[in-house]
Each structure stands twice: as structure tokens, then as C-alpha cells.
Amino acid sequence: MKHPYLMTPGPSPLAPQVKMALGRDIIHHRTDEFRNILKEVNSGLKYIFQTENPVLTFASSGTGAMEAAVSNFLCLQDKVLAVSGGKFGERWAEICRAYNLDVSVLEVEWGKSPDLEDIKEILDKNKDIKAVYTTLCETSTATVYDIEGIAGIVSNYPAILVVDAISGLGSDVLRTDEWGVDVVVSGSQKGFMLPPGLAFMSVSKKALSLAAKASLPKYYFDVQKSLKSYEKNDTPYTPAVSLITALKESLDLIKQESIEVRWKEFSRIARALRLSLEEMGLAVFSSSPSSAVTAASLEGAKAVVAKLRKEYGLSIAAGQGKVADKIIRIAHMGYINAQDVAAALFLLEEALKKTGYKIKQGAALKKFQEEYYV
Amino acid sequence: MKHPYLMTPGPSPLAPQVKMALGRDIIHHRTDEFRNILKEVNSGLKYIFQTENPVLTFASSGTGAMEAAVSNFLCLQDKVLAVSGGKFGERWAEICRAYNLDVSVLEVEWGKSPDLEDIKEILDKNKDIKAVYTTLCETSTATVYDIEGIAGIVSNYPAILVVDAISGLGSDVLRTDEWGVDVVVSGSQKGFMLPPGLAFMSVSKKALSLAAKASLPKYYFDVQKSLKSYEKNDTPYTPAVSLITALKESLDLIKQESIEVRWKEFSRIARALRLSLEEMGLAVFSSSPSSAVTAASLEGAKAVVAKLRKEYGLSIAAGQGKVADKIIRIAHMGYINAQDVAAALFLLEEALKKTGYKIKQGAALKKFQEEYYV
Numbered sequence: 036m037k038h039p040y041l042m043t044p045g046p047s048p049l050a051p052q053v054k055m056a057l058g059r060d061i062i063h064h065r066t067d068e069f070r071n072i073l074k075e076v077n078s079g080l081k082y083i084f085q086t087e088n089p090v091l092t093f094a095s096s097g098t099g100a101m102e103a104a105v106s107n108f109l110c111l112q113d114k115v116l117a118v119s120g121g122k123f124g125e126r127w128a129e130i131c132r133a134y135n136l137d138v139s140v141l142e143v144e145w146g147k148s149p150d151l152e153d154i155k156e157i158l159d160k161n162k163d164i165k166a167v168y169t170t171l172c173e174t175s176t177a178t179v180y181d182i183e184g185i186a187g188i189v190s191n192y193p194a195i196l197v198v199d200a201i202s203g204l205g206s207d208v209l210r211t212d213e214w215g216v217d218v219v220v221s222g223s224q225k226g227f228m229l230p231p232g233l234a235f236m237s238v239s240k241k242a243l244s245l246a247a248k249a250s251l252p253k254y255y256f257d258v259q260k261s262l263k264s265y266e267k268n269d270t271p272y273t274p275a276v277s278l279i280t281a282l283k284e285s286l287d288l289i290k291q292e293s294i295e296v297r298w299k300e301f302s303r304i305a306r307a308l309r310l311s312l313e314e315m316g317l318a319v320f321s322s323s324p325s326s327a328v329t330a331a332s333l334e335g336a337k338a339v340v341a342k343l344r345k346e347y348g349l350s351i352a353a354g355q356g357k358v359a360d361k362i363i364r365i366a367h368m369g370y371i372n373a374q375d376v377a378a379a380l381f382l383l384e385e386a387l388k389k390t391g392y393k394i395k396q397g398a399a400l401k402k403f404q405e406e407y408y409v
Numbered sequence: 410m411k412h413p414y415l416m417t418p419g420p421s422p423l424a425p426q427v428k429m430a431l432g433r434d435i436i437h438h439r440t441d442e443f444r445n446i447l448k449e450v451n452s453g454l455k456y457i458f459q460t461e462n463p464v465l466t467f468a469s470s471g472t473g474a475m476e477a478a479v480s481n482f483l484c485l486q487d488k489v490l491a492v493s494g495g496k497f498g499e500r501w502a503e504i505c506r507a508y509n510l511d512v513s514v515l516e517v518e519w520g521k522s523p524d525l526e527d528i529k530e531i532l533d534k535n536k537d538i539k540a541v542y543t544t545l546c547e548t549s550t551a552t553v554y555d556i557e558g559i560a561g562i563v564s565n566y567p568a569i570l571v572v573d574a575i576s577g578l579g580s581d582v583l584r585t586d587e588w589g590v591d592v593v594v595s596g597s598q599k600g601f602m603l604p605p606g607l608a609f610m611s612v613s614k615k616a617l618s619l620a621a622k623a624s625l626p627k628y629y630f631d632v633q634k635s636l637k638s639y640e641k642n643d644t645p646y647t648p649a650v651s652l653i654t655a656l657k658e659s660l661d662l663i664k665q666e667s668i669e670v671r672w673k674e675f676s677r678i679a680r681a682l683r684l685s686l687e688e689m690g691l692a693v694f695s696s697s698p699s700s701a702v703t704a705a706s707l708e709g710a711k712a713v714v715a716k717l718r719k720e721y722g723l724s725i726a727a728g729q730g731k732v733a734d735k736i737i738r739i740a741h742m743g744y745i746n747a748q749d750v751a752a753a754l755f756l757l758e759e760a761l762k763k764t765g766y767k768i769k770q771g772a773a774l775k776k777f778q779e780e781y782y783v
Contacts, residue, residue, distance in 0.1 A: 039434065046435045046650055057651065058432030060413065061420045061604050063724045094606050096468045098646040099629045106626075133628045224647060230435050232468050232606045232649035252480075252626065254507045255473045272472040273598060275606035275649075276420055277431065350437050 037348030042379050044174045044202050044328040044352055047369040050228040050288055056281035057230070064276050070268040072283050077268065079286030080235060083204065083226075083294060084219055086211040090237045091261045092282075094275040097201040097222030098126065100234035103256035104197045104218050105130045108166055108245040112137055116157055116167045116194070118149050118185075122175035122355045123199055127168035134251050139164070145358060146176045146330075148323035151184045158192045165245065166195050171219075172203030175355040177330035177364055178321040179207045186214040195242045201225060205289065206301040206327035206368045217242040223278060225327070228285045228369040232278045238262070301326040304367045307406035308376055314402040315384060316394045320362045327368045330354070336363045339383075339390055347382045373407050411722030416753050418548045418576050418702040418726055421743040424602040424662055430655035431604070438650050444642040446657050451642065453660030454609060457578065457600075457668060458593055460585040464611045465635045466656075468649040471575035471596030472500065474608035477630035478571045478592050479504045482619040483539055486511055490531055490568070491542045492523050492559075496549035496729045497573055501542035508625050513538070519732060520550045520704075522697035525558045532566045539619065540569050545593075546577030549729040551704035551738055552695040553581045560588040569616045575599060579663065580675040580701035580742045591616040597652060599701070602659045602743040606652045612636070675700040678741045681780035682750055688776040689758060690768045694736045704728070704736040713737060713757075713764055721756045747781050 041048045049057075062068055080090035093099055105127075109115065115136050117128040120143030131138040139157055143149045149169070158164060167189050172179050182198055189196040195217035200209055204219070205226025211219050216239075223233035238246070238258060246258050255272065264271045289297065305326040309319045312331045320330035333339060336353040337360045343349045354362040365379055380399045387394050415422045423431075436442055454464035467473055479501075483489065489510050491502040494517030505512040513531055517523045523543070532538060541563050546553050556572055563570040569591035574583055578593070579600025585593050590613075597607035612620070612632060620632050629646065638645045663671065679700040683693045686705045694704035707713060710727040711734045717723045728736040739753055754773045761768050 039436075041435065041437060043437050045647065046437065049435050054432045054434070058428045060428070061415065061423050061598075062413075063415060063417050063420065064605075066718065066724075094468070094470045095473065095629065096646040096648070099469065099473075102628045105628075130628045133631075134626045222647070224435075224650075230649065230651035231438075231647045232652060252508045254476045254479075254504045255469065255630075257507075272470040273419065273596070273605045274470070275604065276598075277604035278606060344440065350440070 040349045040375065040378060042349065042351050042366050042371055042375060044225070044364055044366040044368065046224040046231055047228065047366055047371055049230065050285055050370045052284040052288060053228055053281045056284045057277050059280070061276055064270070064274055069276065072280055073268040076279055076283050076286060077265065079283070079290060083286065083289060084211050084237045085209060085213070085294070086237045088237045088239050089262060089265055090235055091258065091265055092274070092279065093234045093256060094232065095234045096231055097220060097234050099256060100220040100236045101126060101199060102130050103236055103253070103258060104220050105134055106251045106253040106256060107258040108195060108242055108249050109134070109136060110248070110250040111135055113165045114139070114161055114163050116141060116164050118143060118154070118167065118169040120147060120149065120176065120178065121145055121173035123170050123173055127199065131168065146178055146321045148178060148180050149185065151181065151188055154185060155188050158188065158194065162192065164192070164194045166197055168197045171198050171200040171209055172207050172325040172327045174202040174328060176321055176358065177325050177328040178323050179203065179325040182209060182216060183214045186216050190215045195245060202368065203325060203327050205294070205297060207325055208298050211237060223282065226368050227282065228288070229278060229281055232275050233282065298326070301367055303407065304373050304376055305329055307403050308365065308367065310406045311380055311399040311403040314395065315399040328364050328366045330362045330364045332361060333363050334361060336360050339363060339386055342390060343382060343386050347386060349379055349382045351379065377403055414723045414749065414752060416740050416745055416749060417724050418599065418738055418740040418742070420598040420605055421602065421740055421745060423604065424659055424744045426658040426662060427602055427655045430658045431651055433654070435650055438644070438648055443650065446654055447642040450653055450657050450660060451639065453664060457660065457663060458585050458611045459583060459587070459668070460611045462586070462611045462613050463636060463639055464609055465632065465639055466648070466653065467608045467610070467630060468606065469608045470605055471594060471608050473630060474594040474610045475500060475573060476504050477610055477627070477632060478594050479508055480625045480627040480630060481632040482569060482616055482623050483508070483510060484622070484624040485509055487539045488513070488535055488537050489540045489542060490515060490538050492517060492528070492544070494521060494523065494550065494552065495519055495547035497544050497547055501573065505542070520552055520695045522552060522554050523559065525555065525562055528559060529562050532562065532568065536566065538566070538568045540571055542571045545572050545574040545583055546581050546699040546701045548576040548702060550695055550732065551699050551702040552697050553577060553699040556583060556590060557588045560590050564589045569619060576742065577699060577701050579668070579671060581699055582672050585611060597656065600742050601656060602662070603652060603655055606649050607656065672700070675741055677781065678747050678750055679703055681777050682739065682741065684780045685754055685773040685777040688769065689773040701742045702738050702740045704738045706735060707737050708735060710734050710737045713760055716764060717756060717760050721760060723753055723756045725753065751777055
């Protein structure tokens, strides 16, 4: 009997309160009962997003909200900048191309945070860039981008700054309003301890002024239409009722602990994990490591990940795209805590040994304990 | 302690097996375990849709799949026909306009099925119409359209036929391949006994040949990209894992009973309900009544619906759009059965009496029993 451990960077494990909410009878969405839930959820989302801007909820994967963050703010042939240092940065560029925008791509080395000077240079040369698309945690490389620094630059230009915080939100620090981020996109299956199926999007006044002029076609993800419903704690189309009811539970859990405490805790876990992996003999992949997920270089990663899942019941992830077989990724987000990471190290070390990797035996767990309880 | 009865035309009640599946731990989606679930789900959907065409699943409300059925098959300024006799027919026209298509709207009297000759005439005059958009059950008026008849006409023209079967599927007869329907769209929260959050879309070869040439922008709802993943029992973006796992349970339930048996059963319930409402003194609103939902004319419907919900725990629906306060609607779809309808009649009659409506007392339930057990 294997005891399944889910430590992939999405979906991440469900909180027990979430599971119980999902198993309840469904209620109708055009009722005061549901509008009251939406009201609380909308307020809770503002807190997690650290913003006074509205945070819209869509029934979709995070990618749907990424598309909404393109189609709602732009016109055909508008100039945009996509910062791309991994699979999800590439996705921004892909979506912008699907809408026939004039896309400049800043290619960032995988595993590194973008060079702020590069962004400044592109914006200086292209003052007519309407939007800059970037990422809080580039999940594919476990790299956190310096959003505060990027926002500090972009705010000097007419462009809006759009951040994909799908995997990072709740683990990596993001101060939307304080830093001046216009649009933040996220999803339910990472920091929120929920199944996939909800996407979120905060929208600043600067972004809304673009929305009023944007001519790209959209319907289901129409921000202006959604906002009209949002103001009445309603939705334009049938919402994912069960997921939203469960979201209320997870938001309550996060508020109880406070987002600041959680940021510190995930940072503490991530730091101890990095030191432990190094102690084991593995190199941390990113030079700007995220607090939501940690990547270590490992040639033949896929086979190790498959073995861990099949023989040990532990789900971590290999890489994606060009580093698919070159890194392993261990998530620490949502309902994953320090003892889960300890369990993962316990199993990972054994699986690596059995697969013939030369690693230092027994050192990682000791190191993790020392560094976590520092 | 009120005992809540949910008999609105979506969301409809969850099957117990669905609730249990939703409350389980989540699994990762890029695994054989999940691909096996998707394989079974894909096969079950073909059965419910009565098609050999692929049936794609999106994480979204039904409206998302409606949009996909526009953006994937057409180019800017293409001519289309939207058949509109209620709120959901209007939605087809709205989506087509949002994409700057050249939309002809066939206005159908609310509560009636479209006149087949009208459709033929429009297609004769506009041989370059690329797509005809219509509805199986127009939920807002509880009216079933003669899709077999419409398909018989459209199949003589180059246009594809696209049917919104969001509320009708599973209750109203729909023989996709036999009738020659190209694209059928549905959602999870009606006949599937699931929460909202999944949308489905079957796609014929004729529709796929349009998709290859279509230039309207899309990304999240890209049919061609989704099909590539579909063929590997995979999805291009993170699927709504919990809902899909629960869908497997509901498909198993439907298959066990058979779709033919369910069509007959809902038709039998709907017929008995109509006769009972008439016995009570209420007129059935539609001249082509659906087997998924029944509407009766009632001035001041909203107050009665509110009273039923608040005082009796029964959720039925008032109208939408221009008949918002003029009809009540009682759903019989998914997990709703004959005894639920009996309970609804029991409460409805009492609420009408208390509100001062002059209705024949005690007759409806007797009639329902006689006609159901005919």
C-alpha cells in the first residue's frame, strides 16, 4: 500500500477543508447564499493578491486568464514585450502571436531572472509598447523574477505590467499595489490548495483604461463585462460553484495564518531544501530560486521521477521543454509543508541511490533539519 | 430545518458518486493514472453525444465552448446564421458579433421551435453562410428545437451545423451522427450531474476542415491544438482534474442505465409534469416542450420562486430576459427523478395557494401520479 505524496508544482495537494467543501451538495449561483460566498471570496482574493484592485475569477485554467490579459487590453498590431526565460514566458509570446500582436521577446537564460537593464533598453527604444508580460515564478525552471525591480522600470513608461503569478502566488512575495503591478494572473491549483479549474486576474485602473479602447475579440473572458457582474458579487456566466465554495475555505485558512507568515515559511523551507540538495551533491538549477518550487540539475531526471512515482508513491516533477530530462522539481506551495519536504528528501535520496547516482548518503535530511530549525 | 431541493435548469443536483469523487485527494494530470481516466471519459462522452467524432473537454463554463465553436471555424467577416428564440440563441448572435462576423439572425418566437422553411430560405439566399448556430433545448423558454429537421436542411448546404446542447444533452434526444450535426457543445452542470466547470464540444470532419482554414484568433480554446493532445488522452493546459475524475463516475452511471432509457424516462416525467401543471390551472409556456426543463406561464413568477426558495427550500427558476417574471421553470435532468418532481409539485401548489393564486387544489399530484404511472 503506497502512501501517495503529491509534490509537483501544480496541482498541489488539497487542504482537508477544501475536500470537504467539494463533497457538499451544490447550490444555485443566482442566490444571496452564493453572492455572499462570492463577496467573501472577492475580498479574500484582494488580500492574497495584495491589491485594492478588483480580482476577477474565471472558470478556466490559468492559461485562460493569461489569454484574457492579452485580448482585453490590446488592439491588432499593438506592440508588446514578452519576457521569456522558460515554458511559461514562452506561453506569453505564443498567446500574443495568436492575436497577431507585434511581439518583442526578451530571451532570458533559463534559470536566471531577467536583466533589468535589458527591459529598460527595449522600452526606451520602443516607447509605444503597450504591455509587458512577465512571470513571478517561472515554474519550468523554479526561478523567481524580480517583479519589484521590473515594475519600478515599467512604471516609467506608458505600458502596463502583466505578471503571471500562477505558481508563485502565496509562496513568492508579491506586493501588487505597492510595487505597481497592473495585472496579476493566477490559478487555483497551486498556492490556493484547490483543484485546477479557477483562474484569477487583478486589474488596475491603468489596465482598465486600456480595456476601454481594446479591440481584440473576446467573449467568455471579457474583463469589462465580468467587472459589471463582479460589482454585484455575481458572474456573467455560470461560475464553477463548487470550486468557489471550496476557495472560501482555503482563503480563510490563508488569512488565519497571514500571507506574510506564509511567505516567510515557504522561503524558509525553500532555503533549507536548497542547502540539503547541495549537501546531497545536487546543484540547484536556478540562480534566482523561487520559494514555491525548487529545481536541482539531474541528468536522466525523467527516469528518477517515474521511479519515485511508481515505486515510492512520491510525485515530483522532471523539467519541461529543453530541460525536460535535466532537472527535478520539488514543490513547496499551498498545503505542502516542511515535513512533506523531509519525506520527499527521504525518498529521493533512496531512489537516487537505487538508480546508481553517486550521492552523499544520509546527509540531506540531517542538513534539512539543521537548516529548517536553524 | 429546511431540506433543500435543487430543481433549477443548472446547476442540477450532484450524484452521490460524484460528490464522493470530488472529495478525494487530487492526482497529477501528466500520469498514466489520469490518462486512463481521460481515455474512459473520452469514450463515455462519445456515447452520450452519440457520435464517433472526438469530444473535447475544456475547463470552462459552457459559454467557453460556445465561443470555441465560433473562433475555431471562421474567418473575419464570414457569414453565419444564428437561430435565436431565447437567451441562449441570443448568446450565439452576441458571440458572433464579438468576433466581427457577418451575422444573420433568425428571430424565433420565444417558446416555439424554429420554422424549418425559414432556415431553408435564408440558406438559399445566402449560399456562402459558413455556419448555422442553434440550440437543442433553449433553456430560457424550456423549448426543444427540431435539430433532426434543421440538420436535414443544413446538410444540403456548405455550412456546418453547430448545436448548443448545454441543458438538453441527456434529457432531449440528440443523435449527433445519425442526424448529421457537426458540432455539439455541452456543459457539466446539467445532464451530467456534476458541478459547473467543464465544457464539451464534439467536432465533425466537416467542421475540422473549416478549422484548418479559420483565422479568428484563439489560444485557450484552440480546437486543433486540443485535438493533438486529445489523441494522446492528454490536454494542452492543466485540466480540471477533480471534475474530470467525477465525470468518469457520472458517465458510468449513465452508461449503466443507457442513454435511450434516460431519454424515455425524462420524456415520461416531462409529459406527466405538463399535464399536472395544466390540471393545476397553469399553462405550459412552450409549444415544443423540452424533456430537460418545463416552463409554465405565471405572472409574478419571481416572487413565487423567491418564496419557494426561502420558505420551502425548493429552488426552481423564474424566467430570463423578457419573460423573467412571466414563467416558472422546473428542471428534470441529470440526477432529478420523478419523485423529486412530485415533491416540487407538492410545494409549488402550496406556495401558489399562499400567494393568492387561484389554482385547483390537490389535483396536480394526483394527475402526476396517474400520468407518470400510466
